[in-house]
Structure formats: structure tokens, C-alpha cells
Amino acid sequence: MMNPPKLEMVQIGDLAKQLGITTRTIRYYEEIGLMPSPERLGSGVRCYGKEGVLRLKFILKLKELGITLAEMQELSDLYRSTQAQTVVMPRLVEILDGHIAKIDQKISRISLLRQELANYRKKIAELPNPKNQP
Amino acid sequence: MMNPPKLEMVQIGDLAKQLGITTRTIRYYEEIGLMPSPERLGSGVRCYGKEGVLRLKFILKLKELGITLAEMQELSDLYRSTQAQTVVMPRLVEILDGHIAKIDQKISRISLLRQELANYRKKIAELPNPKNQP
DNA sequence: CGCTAAGTTTACGTTAAGGTAAACCATTTA
DNA sequence: TAAATGGTTTACCTTAACGTAAACTTAGCG
Numbered sequence A, B: 001m002m003n004p005p006k007l008e009m010v011q012i013g014d015l016a017k018q019l020g021i022t023t024r025t026i027r028y029y030e031e032i033g034l035m036p037s038p039e040r041l042g043s044g045v046r047c048y049g050k051e052g053v054l055r056l057k058f059i060l061k062l063k064e065l066g067i068t069l070a071e072m073q074e075l076s077d078l079y080r081s082t083q084a085q086t087v088v089m090p091r092l093v094e095i096l097d098g099h100i101a102k103i104d105q106k107i108s109r110i111s112l113l114r115q116e117l118a119n120y121r122k123k124i125a126e127l128p129n130p131k132n133q134p
Numbered sequence C: 001c002g003c004t005a006a007g008t009t010t011a012c013g014t015t016a017a018g019g020t021a022a023a024c025c026a027t028t029t030a
Numbered sequence D: 001t002a003a004a005t006g007g008t009t010t011a012c013c014t015t016a017a018c019g020t021a022a023a024c025t026t027a028g029c030g
Helices: A014-021 A023-031 A048-063 A071-081 A085-126 B012-019 B023-031 B050-064 B069-082 B085-126
Strands: A046-048 B044-046
Touching: A014 A023, A023 A046, A023 A048, A046 A048, A046 B044, A048 A071, A048 B050, A048 B085, A071 A085, A071 B050, A085 B050, B012 B023, B012 B044, B012 B050, B023 B044, B023 B050, B044 B050, B050 B069, B069 B085
Parallel strands: none
Antiparallel strands: none
């Protein structure tokens, strides 16, 4: 600690460990412009403050929800260009709604097939001789 | 038609067009063992009968539901080894249930974030001066 | 007969989201 | 001082599900 980490600063490895991801992932997000280039310690080591940590957490949260990195980039660009949540948030909600719609479709189809399967299985079970079509 | 297509036989291109996929896709399924090697016309052209068509349709149906080709291979192998729907069907239902569970999780999380977003947006809208944190 | 359309195989390209390795610093510990 | 640890960059590897191109054969049409 030749260069004191300004208090509340976290190095990349610790941050990764804390969030259950790898350093590669964090660097990757930086590489594609999702995370801003962080400050460096004298040795060149990336260190993150409260803001960076929050941003990364937000990214992970969105990812969990099925938002792709590309979509996040879009949002990020949008934010960079407008600096206004009044523009960004509706777009985010739009994207989320899109995903929700897709998932709802999937669900309805999946439950439909589930029923079909149940019926099929019933039919099979009712047959005395198990000699049926594939 | 030097080699008469035995009636009810479809060539790969027509089959693809009929199902809205490409011939590459069909060959790929064959390549990874999901579709059996079909009969060939004298010229080497793949042609499919009722059974092959049904199998392909079933594959597409499962794919629509988010079942991966790898999972289908597992089912296919299972069927090849046991020849029993009484073994295959429960596994298929199991896989489907897994997908349903995942999707349900996604949905609950997505709706949670949606709420958070709504709240966040509200707060922002209520502020007189639009100067807020990213 | 020549052309085009459609088929064949082989094989490399693509996208997303990182994994992994190489070669190299810098710091801490024995 | 040597080793171990953890960071750095650069760059190629991976998986899924095909796309696309090359080089070739075959069938049908005019």
C-alpha cells in the first residue's frame, strides 16, 4: 500500500470474489464499454469505488433477468448521450417488458405441451401392450 | 423421377420449406444424430417419409419450448437404449419441469425488478430538479 | 446441348459471454 | 533473495446452432 487506496476502494480481485464472478468478467465488461475504465493504483491495478461497485451490481442484476450485454450497452449508450433517466428508464422498462412477453409466451406453450405430454402418457399407460409409435 | 419416390416421400428442400427451416438445419440434426440417416434417391438426395417428418416436427416443437438439442440427444439416446416410452416420457417431463421452474424463477425476479423500476421512475418523476445518480 | 435449380460433402465463419494460457510486473512472505 | 501471490495485456479457445462458401453432381427445361 504505497499508494493508499483512498478508503472504500476495492481491487478487482476482491470485487470479483465479493460478487461471485471472475476478474475476467469484470475486465470483459470494461472491454465492451459496459464498465468505465476505473482508477488504477500506482502499480496499474484496477480499483473501484462505491459507484463502480454499484454499477457492476446493477449489470449483474440485469443479466440475471435475461437482459443481454448488448441491450445493456444500448442503455448505457443512451445514458451517455442523454444523461437523462427520463429517457433511459422507459427504454429499460420497454426491454424488460419485451423479455416478460417472451417468457410469458414460452410459459403458455410449455404448459400446453405439458398437457399434451400428460395426455400422451396417460394413453400409453392405459394400453395393455406397450407397443407404440415413437 | 427415374427413381419413383415411393409415394408420400418428401425431399429435403421441400420439407425444409414446409417447416420454415433450412436444409442446413435438417442436415445438422442428422449430423448430431438427432435425425436418423434418411433414405436416398438414386441421385443421393435425402427423402423423408411420414415417420421422419413427424420426428422433425417433434424436434422443432421441443426446440420452441426451449429444450436444447443436447437435451433432445439425451432423450433420443434414452429411447434408443430402452425402446420404452415409460422411461423416456418421465425424463422428458422432468426436463420440461426443469425449464418451467427456471422460467418461473425468471418471471418472479423480472416482475420484482419491474416494481423496483416503477418505484425508481416515480421517485425521479417527483423530483423537481432532474439531477440524480446514475 | 447448355443452362439453371437443387442437391451433395467438406469445411470454415459467426455470436455471446467469457475461459484459459503466455509472458510479464509488483508486492509480500519465508 | 527466492518464491508465491495477484495483478496486467494480448490473444487464441469454447459452446450452440446453425450460416455460408466451395467444388461438384444430377434433373428438368427449352
